[in-house]
Amino acid sequence: MSALMINRGSGSLPVYKQISESLRQEVQNLYKAGDILPTEAELAKRYNVNRHTLRHAVDELVEDGLVIRQHGKGTFVLAPSIDYVIGANTRFTENLESLGVTTQSRVLRKQIIPARGGVAEKLQIEEGTEVIFLETLREVDSKPFCISSHFLPLEQVPEVFESYQSSSLHAFLETKCSVKIKRTESLISAVSPLADDALQLQMPRNMPALRVKSLNVEMDSQKPIEYVVTRFRGDTAQLSIQP
Amino acid sequence: MSALMINRGSGSLPVYKQISESLRQEVQNLYKAGDILPTEAELAKRYNVNRHTLRHAVDELVEDGLVIRQHGKGTFVLAPSIDYVIGANTRFTENLESLGVTTQSRVLRKQIIPARGGVAEKLQIEEGTEVIFLETLREVDSKPFCISSHFLPLEQVPEVFESYQSSSLHAFLETKCSVKIKRTESLISAVSPLADDALQLQMPRNMPALRVKSLNVEMDSQKPIEYVVTRFRGDTAQLSIQP
DNA sequence: AAATTGAGGTTGTCTAGATGTCTGCACTAA
DNA sequence: TTAGTGCAGACATCTAGACAACCTCAATTT
Numbered sequence: 001m002s003a004l005m006i007n008r009g010s011g012s013l014p015v016y017k018q019i020s021e022s023l024r025q026e027v028q029n030l031y032k033a034g035d036i037l038p039t040e041a042e043l044a045k046r047y048n049v050n051r052h053t054l055r056h057a058v059d060e061l062v063e064d065g066l067v068i069r070q071h072g073k074g075t076f077v078l079a080p081s082i083d084y085v086i087g088a089n090t091r092f093t094e095n096l097e098s099l100g101v102t103t104q105s106r107v108l109r110k111q112i113i114p115a116r117g118g119v120a121e122k123l124q125i126e127e128g129t130e131v132i133f134l135e136t137l138r139e140v141d142s143k144p145f146c147i148s149s150h151f152l153p154l155e156q157v158p159e160v161f162e163s164y165q166s167s168s169l170h171a172f173l174e175t176k177c178s179v180k181i182k183r184t185e186s187l188i189s190a191v192s193p194l195a196d197d198a199l200q201l202q203m204p205r206n207m208p209a210l211r212v213k214s215l216n217v218e219m220d221s222q223k224p225i226e227y228v229v230t231r232f233r234g235d236t237a238q239l240s241i242q243p
Numbered sequence: 244m245s246a247l248m249i250n251r252g253s254g255s256l257p258v259y260k261q262i263s264e265s266l267r268q269e270v271q272n273l274y275k276a277g278d279i280l281p282t283e284a285e286l287a288k289r290y291n292v293n294r295h296t297l298r299h300a301v302d303e304l305v306e307d308g309l310v311i312r313q314h315g316k317g318t319f320v321l322a323p324s325i326d327y328v329i330g331a332n333t334r335f336t337e338n339l340e341s342l343g344v345t346t347q348s349r350v351l352r353k354q355i356i357p358a359r360g361g362v363a364e365k366l367q368i369e370e371g372t373e374v375i376f377l378e379t380l381r382e383v384d385s386k387p388f389c390i391s392s393h394f395l396p397l398e399q400v401p402e403v404f405e406s407y408q409s410s411s412l413h414a415f416l417e418t419k420c421s422v423k424i425k426r427t428e429s430l431i432s433a434v435s436p437l438a439d440d441a442l443q444l445q446m447p448r449n450m451p452a453l454r455v456k457s458l459n460v461e462m463d464s465q466k467p468i469e470y471v472v473t474r475f476r477g478d479t480a481q482l483s484i485q486p
Numbered sequence: 487a488a489a490t491t492g493a494g495g496t497t498g499t500c501t502a503g504a505t506g507t508c509t510g511c512a513c514t515a516a
Numbered sequence: 517t518t519a520g521t522g523c524a525g526a527c528a529t530c531t532a533g534a535c536a537a538c539c540t541c542a543a544t545t546t
Binding site: 189232 | 435
Binding site: 257258259313 | 498508
């Protein structure tokens with residue numbers, strides 16, 4: 001079996017790496033969440049290595065959050081196998097301009113909260129003023145693509161809280177609120193995703209994410225209308241900037 | 244010394260945990276970025292444990308991104324990252340436009356290589372054509388800030404390979420090669436840093452990095468002159484985009 | 487019936503030793 | 517002077533064995 005094809009020749013990968021890869025495949029393809037792995041002794045025997053070497057291999061899976069060890073009980077499969085090998089060629093290129101403008105997005109949360117420090121500052125309102133907090137998930141090819149947290153001053157655009165559903169937010173603002181907006185500033189950084197985001201985006205937590213903070217203002221009055229923080233999977237999304 | 248106060252009694256923390264905590268304190272208080280730790284053999288002797296146990300302890304610090312191991316050289320202290328995350332105001336904001344334009348940068352490598360697939364395509368030249376490969380490190384506040392890999396067609400701007408030292412590359416192109424260039428496209432993504440980059444940027448490998456690929460063309464002829472891939476620390480750098 | 491004990495299985499930690507691989511540097515030879 | 521060789525130092529991997537800590541569950545005791 002391929003499980004036993006451990007190459008010990010010089011120049012090849014370390015044994016523990018090969019085993020961890022073999023196990024990773026097996027876990028992702030054959031196991032489901034909650035399943036228990038064979039015991040360390042058993043696996044060590046299967047791969048013909050010392051238990052320490054096997055443990056080293058499993059350490060990698062633990063690191064990646066694929067499995068969890070329980071002292072005295074066994075090693076269990078954690079995440080339902082996510083095929084996050086979407087394929088390097090299916091990468092998306094995202095134009096910054098299209099961020100708030102286009103496509104369908106599903107509303108995950110919609111609530112009214114008091115503006116905290118950063119948000120209040122960006123929107124130029126008093127701390128504690130009520131803002132609409134909107135969290136949306138955008139999908140491409142029926143795969144999660146990015147999550148956006150929108151903050152809008154409630155007083156300016158109450159219609160958003162009342163009746164916005166799932167179309168383009170910017171189109172909604174224009175037609176229903178008579179507000180035309182434009183982007184003034186974007187800040188881009190690389191971060192580790194929060195647990196919730198990682199879950200929504202179906203990405204492992206150790207994979208980097210791209211975060212874009214944007215401020216949109218009303219076209220004429222220059223008054224801040226929307227502050228957005230969008231998170232992408234680092235591996236599938238690339239932002240494209242054309243000056 | 245407290246370094247030697249390892250409690251092996253039952254009910255106490257595992258030895259390797261105690262050592263990793265002891266080392267963590269030591270590294271954070273007595274060492275600065277770039278310092279080298281005593282060798283594993285030395286530390287094992289100091290704590291009176293087997294080298295494997297000591298390695299296990301150091302593994303923790305590596306996991307946390309406090310130190311980085313270099314095969315054959317030693318174990319080195321990285322720049323503290325948590326401080327940066329807390330002090331949001333010490334972050335750098337980088338204007339995309341200034342990427343190639345400004346400031347001093349140190350040349351890490353300068354060589355002539357044949358253009359491979361991606362580079363050849365971007366520069367619109369035959370695969371195998373000779374290009375100048377320039378790797379530069381830019382510092383801010385005498386801290387490493389970003390690393391750039393530049394690719395320029397040798398035939399177009401041979402002066403760069405012959406005499407470029409450490410000023411602004413774009414200024415050099417303009418004065419010495421009579422080439423004015425402008426940016427046509429930038430692609431931004433989040434990645435895990437390569438080992439070398441992590442070392443140069445003094446960042447842990449599990450911390451995300453920001454990667455910007457840009458293409459610069461000659462202003463008049465639109466001919467590609469420079470393809471640049473720049474890597475930043477995700478936590479200290481933010482790209483600022485103003486439309 | 488309920489509580490306790492104990493055996494066996496499983497992961498966790500530690501030691502000991504051997505060998506592989508990478509780096510830097512001194513030395514040598516052309 | 518320069519290129520190459522070789523060696524020592526340092527981290528990387530692998531094996532072997534032992535015991536500790538923890539969990540489950542059945543057998544025993546109360």
